[in-house]
Amino acid sequence: MSFDKKDLISINDLTKSDIYYFIETAKEFKKISLKDIKKVPTLRGKTVVNLFYEPSTRTRSSFEIAQKRLSADSLNISISQSSVTKGESLKDTILNLESMKPDAFIVRHHESGASYFISKITKASTINAGDGMNEHPTQCLLDIMTIMEEKSDIGSLKVAIIGDIYHSRVARSNIYGLSKLGAEIYLYGPYSLLPRFKDSRNVKIARSMEEAVKNADVIIMLRIQKERASYYFIPSIEEYRNFFKLTPNLLSLASKDVIVLHPGPVNRDVEIAGSIINENKTRILKQVENGVAVRMACLYILLGVQKN
Amino acid sequence: MRKLIIKNGIVVDPVTKTEIKRDIYIENGVIKDFPREKTIKGAETLDAKGLIVLPGLIDMHVHLREPGFEYKENIKSGMEAGVAGGFTSICCMPNTNPPNDSKSVNSFLLNKAKSINLINLFTIGAVSKGLNGASLANIGELKESGAVAISDDGNPVDDSSLMARALLYAKTFDLPVISHSEDIKLRGKGVMNEGAVSQRLGVAGIPNIAEEIAVARDVLLAKYYDARLHIAHVSTKGSVNIIRRAKKEGANITCETCPHYFTLSEDSLLNYNTNAKMNPPLRAKDDVLAIKEALLDGTIDVIASDHAPHSEDEKDTTLDDAPFGIIGLQTSLPLTLKLYREKRLTLTDIAMLMSLNPANILNLGNRGGIKNGFAGDITIVDINKKWVFTKDRIKSLSKNSPFIDMDFVGLPLYIVVNANLIKAN
Numbered sequence: 030m031s032f033d034k035k036d037l038i039s040i041n042d043l044t045k046s047d048i049y050y051f052i053e054t055a056k057e058f059k060k061i062s063l064k065d066i067k068k069v070p071t072l073r074g075k076t077v078v079n080l081f082y083e084p085s086t087r088t089r090s091s092f093e094i095a096q097k098r099l100s101a102d103s104l105n106i107s108i109s110q111s112s113v114t115k116g117e118s119l120k121d122t123i124l125n126l127e128s129m130k131p132d133a134f135i136v137r138h139h140e141s142g143a144s145y146f147i148s149k150i151t152k153a154s155t156i157n158a159g160d161g162m163n164e165h166p167t168q169c170l171l172d173i174m175t176i177m178e179e180k181s182d183i184g185s186l187k188v189a190i191i192g193d194i195y196h197s198r199v200a201r202s203n204i205y206g207l208s209k210l211g212a213e214i215y216l217y218g219p220y221s222l223l224p225r226f227k228d229s230r231n232v233k234i235a236r237s238m239e240e241a242v243k244n245a246d247v248i249i250m251l252r253i254q255k256e257r258a259s260y261y262f263i264p265s266i267e268e269y270r271n272f273f274k275l276t277p278n279l280l281s282l283a284s285k286d287v288i289v290l291h292p293g294p295v296n297r298d299v300e301i302a303g304s305i306i307n308e309n310k311t312r313i314l315k316q317v318e319n320g321v322a323v324r325m326a327c328l329y330i331l332l333g334v335q336k337n
Numbered sequence: 338m339r340k341l342i343i344k345n346g347i348v349v350d351p352v353t354k355t356e357i358k359r360d361i362y363i364e365n366g367v368i369k370d371f372p373r374e375k376t377i378k379g380a381e382t383l384d385a386k387g388l389i390v391l392p393g394l395i396d397m398h399v400h401l402r403e404p405g406f407e408y409k410e411n412i413k414s415g416m417e418a419g420v421a422g423g424f425t426s427i428c429c430m431p432n433t434n435p436p437n438d439s440k441s442v443n444s445f446l447l448n449k450a451k452s453i454n455l456i457n458l459f460t461i462g463a464v465s466k467g468l469n470g471a472s473l474a475n476i477g478e479l480k481e482s483g484a485v486a487i488s489d490d491g492n493p494v495d496d497s498s499l500m501a502r503a504l505l506y507a508k509t510f511d512l513p514v515i516s517h518s519e520d521i522k523l524r525g526k527g528v529m530n531e532g533a534v535s536q537r538l539g540v541a542g543i544p545n546i547a548e549e550i551a552v553a554r555d556v557l558l559a560k561y562y563d564a565r566l567h568i569a570h571v572s573t574k575g576s577v578n579i580i581r582r583a584k585k586e587g588a589n590i591t592c593e594t595c596p597h598y599f600t601l602s603e604d605s606l607l608n609y610n611t612n613a614k615m616n617p618p619l620r621a622k623d624d625v626l627a628i629k630e631a632l633l634d635g636t637i638d639v640i641a642s643d644h645a646p647h648s649e650d651e652k653d654t655t656l657d658d659a660p661f662g663i664i665g666l667q668t669s670l671p672l673t674l675k676l677y678r679e680k681r682l683t684l685t686d687i688a689m690l691m692s693l694n695p696a697n698i699l700n701l702g703n704r705g706g707i708k709n710g711f712a713g714d715i716t717i718v719d720i721n722k723k724w725v726f727t728k729d730r731i732k733s734l735s736k737n738s739p740f741i742d743m744d745f746v747g748l749p750l751y752i753v754v755n756a757n758l759i760k761a762n
Contacts, residue, residue, distance in 0.1 A: 220505040220564075261502040264466070264473035272477040272509075 032330050036148040036155040040166040040206040048206065051326050052174050058329065059322035061098055071333050072101035078126055079105045080147075081137040081158070082113075087293055087317055088158050088168070092135050095324035099333070104131070119143065120150060127151050132332050136160070154331040162196045168292055169202035171323040173210070175316050176247055179288055184211030187284075189241040192251030192273065192300050193222045193262075199292045200251055204232055217241035218251075218273060221262045238272075238279055245283040249290045250275050250301045266299055275301045280310065288312050340364050340377055341758060346385030346717065351392065351688040352706030361390065363713035366756035370709045383751065383758065385717055391688050392705050393425025393714025393754055396666060397459075397695040398490070398515075398569055398593060398641035401427075404445065405434025410646035410734050412446065415666070416455040418644070418732040420761050422666040423749025425714035426457035427644075428699065431468065432491040438463035438474040440482040447483050456754050457714070459699060461515060464489040464503045470496055473506060480510045485699040488515035490569060493551060495521060500555065504564035513565040513591075513698060518551035518576075519617070528656050530603040530618040538609065540656055543618050549575040556580065560588040567698055568592040570643050572617040574627035581636040591698050593639035596665060596672035597739070599628045605739055611652045611659035613739040615645065632690065633681055638698065640690045642669040646735030664733045667726070668740045674720055674747035684720075692716075715753040716761075722748040724762075 030050045034042055043051065061069055077096050081089050096103045106126075108114075113122060123134070133154040136144040141161030148155035159165040173183070180186055188207055194200045194216050208214055208231040216223060217235040235241035242248060253269050263269050280287065289301070289311040297303040305311060341363045349356045362369050362377065371377075396419065402410040412429075419427045429446065431437035437446060443460050450458035462479030464487045466472050476487055487507055494500040494516070507514050524547045529535050531542020552568055556579055559566035571577060571594045580592050597615065602622050605613035613619055631637045645662025652659050673691065676682040682690070693705030703711045726743050728736055749761040 219509045220562075221502045221509075225562075258472065261473055261499050261506075263506070264475045264477075268475040268477050271481075 031334060035331070037166055037327055037331065038145050038148055038155065038157045039164050040169045040202045042166070045209055048170070048173065048210065051170050051323070051330065052177060054330060055170070055174055055319065055322040055326035058325035059319065061325070062318070062321055067098050068100060069098065070100045071329055072096070072099040075101045075132040075332050076130065077101045077103050077133045077135060077328065078131045079103060079135045081106070082108050082143070083137050083139050083159070085137055085158070087320060088137060091317065091320040092158060092324050094321050095328055098321070099325055099328055101328065119146065123147050123150055127153065133328065156327055156331065159198050161198065162201070163198050164202045165198040166202050167320070167323055167327055168199050169206040170327070171316055171319045172203055172249065172290055173206060174319045174323055175290060175312050176288065178315070179286070180246060183207065186212045186246040187215065187244055188212045188247040188249065189215045189217065189235070189245040190249045190251065191217045191238070191241055191275065193253050193257060194218050194224055194251065195222045196254070196257070197251045203249060204229065208232060215241045215245070219263055222257070239282060242275070242279050243282045245287055247288055247290065248275065248280070248283060251292070252294060252296060253300050270299050274299065275305060277302060277304060280305060290316055292316070339756060340380035341753065342377065342380050342382045343385050343390055343715065343717070344382055346388050346390035348390045348707055349684045349688045350707040351685050351693040352708050354685055356684055361707060363715070363753060366713045368707060368709060368711045368713050381758065387719070388750065389684060389718045389720050390707065391684070391716045391718060392692040392707050392711070393752060394423050394670065394691045394716045395426040395428070395695040395701065395704065396422070396424050396642050396644065396669065397428045397639060397699060399427045399429050399644040399666065400432065400646065400662070401429040402646055403433060403449070404442070408734070409648055412449050412458065413453050413455070414732060414734045415644070416450070416453055416458070418664070418666040419456050420752060420759055421730070421732045422668070423670050423716040423718060423752060423761055424456060424666060425716060425752050425754040426459060426701065426704065427666070428459040428461055428485065430461050430488060430490040431463040436463050436468045437461070438466050438468065438479070440475070440478045443479055443482045443484055454755065455759070456752070459485045459701060461486045461488050461490070463487060464494055464514065465499065468492045470494055470499060473499070473503060476507055476512065477510055480512050484512070485701065486513045486515050486567070488517065488569070490515065490517045493517050493519040493521055497554060497558065501558050501562060504558055504562050504566065508562070508564045511700070513567050515567045515569050516555045517569050518548060518555050520547045520550045523547040523550065528614060529606050530620045532603055532621055534603040534606060538606065538656070543616070545573040545575050545620065545624070548573050548617050549579060552576040553579050556583045556588060556590055559590050560586070563589060566590045570595050570598070570617055570641070571637060572598045572620050572624060572628070574624045577627050577631040577636055581631065584636065591638040591694070592636070593641045594628050594632070594637050595641060595643045596669050597663065599625055599632065599676065600672050601739060606656070609656045610739060611654065611656055612663060612737050614656060614659050614661055615643070615663050616661035629676065629681055632676065638690070638694045640669065640673055641695070642666055646733050647737050648735055649737070652737045662737065664731070664735055664738050666733070667731065668738065670718070670749060671726070671745040671747050672740070677720070678746065713753055713756065716749050717751040718747060718749045720747045722746065724748050
């Protein structure tokens with residue numbers, strides 16, 4: 030098995046077997062994080078630039094730890110202290126960094142398509158760590174990995190994705206990735222936050238929370254951003270909480286082995302009842318743990334495997 | 338009254354599209370097939386010989402002014418006007434003070450109506466908080482506490498993006514959005530239809546297109562977002578044409594007109610009659626004809642009164658100064674019956690326009706038909722009764738009607754609602 034693309038921009042860059050290859054590789058790397066000495070020399074001599082134009086806790090630290098555990102040299106560009114604040118364009122920033130011969134850019138940007146743009150002007154591998162409302166492919170891979178640890182066949186699962194689908198790069202990558210693996214996906218949220226155009230046969234719009242959650246094997250809750258109320262998408266956070274929050278009662282309609290995922294950061298008691306998290310019914314921390322392994326796998330596959 | 342038999346009336350049922358002389362039986366407020374045994378013990382009987390039995394009339398566009406403007410109207414006086422007009426259900430718009438944009442106001446209205454226990458009240462919640470067009474009201478909360486639709490009636494939703502998301506968000510809760518479609522800046526300071534009459538009177542006019550531009554926008558939005566839209570008080574030929582075409586193209590829209598738009602024209606304002614000032618305004622004769630045609634061909638789904646009480650003092654002023662609006666609950670049916678006598682509408686059409694269609698649009702649950710299992714809401718009308726709409730017959734607290742002292746033919750005599758037989762007139 031090999032993967033010969035330079036970049037990971039969209040989950041659609043991966044075939045079904047690519048996805049399994051990434052997950053299998055991640056499983057191997059997960060073992061490293063469980064060892065006493067959490068470091069292997071795999072990416073010794075490789076330089077990785079972490080370019081985060083947006084705040085991030087999980088994704089950023091997870092990529093950095095992945096790099097350290099693989100012995101790569103990391104460079105963290107802090108946008109607020111960079112020449113970007115002096116008005117340097119994205120293109121010039123990349124071309125200048127490119128001259129320092131990095132092997133990879135890890136890019137988080139508030140504009141959709143920014144990672145793609147960068148991948149086209151650099152010889153280095155580019156990994157999309159979230160671009161605008163477009164995609165977050167490594168989140169999708171870690172979600173799939175988390176699901177596969179408990180469910181044998183993704184093709185037989187009902188997956189509910191609930192919340193602000195429209196603005197969610199996590200939802201978009203998960204819809205593409207999980208439907209590629211054959212899962213039946215139910216989306217629910219206010220219509221003002223649902224996608225308007227159907228792009229996969231496996232995806233259905235549920236008419237109610239109950240319909241979305243009923244017999245679901247996996248529920249992925251999304252974060253609602255408070256500022257959505259000011260652009261008319263929702264009336265208020267109070268109303269969102271009343272009608273779109275995952276509650277213990279709703280959860281009881283799901284399959285008895287249901288697992289609940291959330292990409293974080295969580296607004297407790299807005300999109301999900303705090304008690305569901307407190308009673309360990311979610312896999313949020315498992316997702317974070319697998320995030321490191323998945324990012325190690327991505328770095329290894331894009332940088333470490335000898336390519337022809 | 339737990340059991341009522343209405344005998345010998347001509348029963349008009351728009352569900353089965355029948356007008357047949359037959360008896361009907363209502364038990365505990367629900368229409369029932371007659372039981373096999375001939376005699377029903379303990380039943381009250383009403384002889385409706387020579388009378389028309391309609392499914393209880395529903396006025397889906399009423400302003401009750403409570404809370405906030407109780408000197409114009411209150412829930413009780415509005416309901417009494419509804420009874421006298423033959424209505425078993427009325428739906429109140431949210432432009433009160435405070436406006437009905439929250440559970441607390443909505444529950445207040447419904448609880449008050451329940452305590453009055455006269456006819457059914459259904460509430461229409463606000464689209465935007467405070468009706469200010471700046472942010473969505475808590476629409477889910479309004480639905481959960483009983484609202485059957487949302488509307489910023491009186492204040493058109495100016496911002497297309499807010500209207501778009503209101504349509505989408507309301508769709509989540511399967512609530513129709515009722516649009517007061519008007520380009521408010523184009524209306525400007527207009528007080529009546531813009532045309533020869535406004536020019537002659539030397540007053541600022543409201544052009545047809547102030548309505549039509551907004552109707553076109555709202556229809557486009559509803560079509561694009563595949564959402565449920567009901568357009569209130571359609572008054573122009575242009576609006577009718579836009580809606581007719583959109584319906585042909587499959588848009589999920591409905592609309593209403595009001596009796597004054599198919600009865601009166603802008604000529605009614607020739608003596609600066611403030612009781613003929615409403616918004617949208619009385620239009621030209623061409624428009625009046627187009628509204629009648631649209632009722633006939635089904636483009637217009639509903640006749641609603643847009644009952645808008647204003648006190649005598651408020652109306653007793655210049656045309657510029659007087660507020661928009663007229664009362665309509667007691668004149669709605671008689672004015673509509675004129676179209677029956679002109680042979681434009683059948684009684685079944687009238688039952689559709691004033692009962693079944695509003696029930697379906699607002700999802701009022703088994704109303705609008707006279708069939709086993711439907712709510713026992715009934716309006717019994719003497720369609721040949723000659724009477725004069727004198728001021729002292731008005732049950733509303735306000736008397737702002739251009740029809741005062743007009744001769745009418747056709748009067749509701751009884752209504753049946755919530756297992757009560759009530760004398761209407």
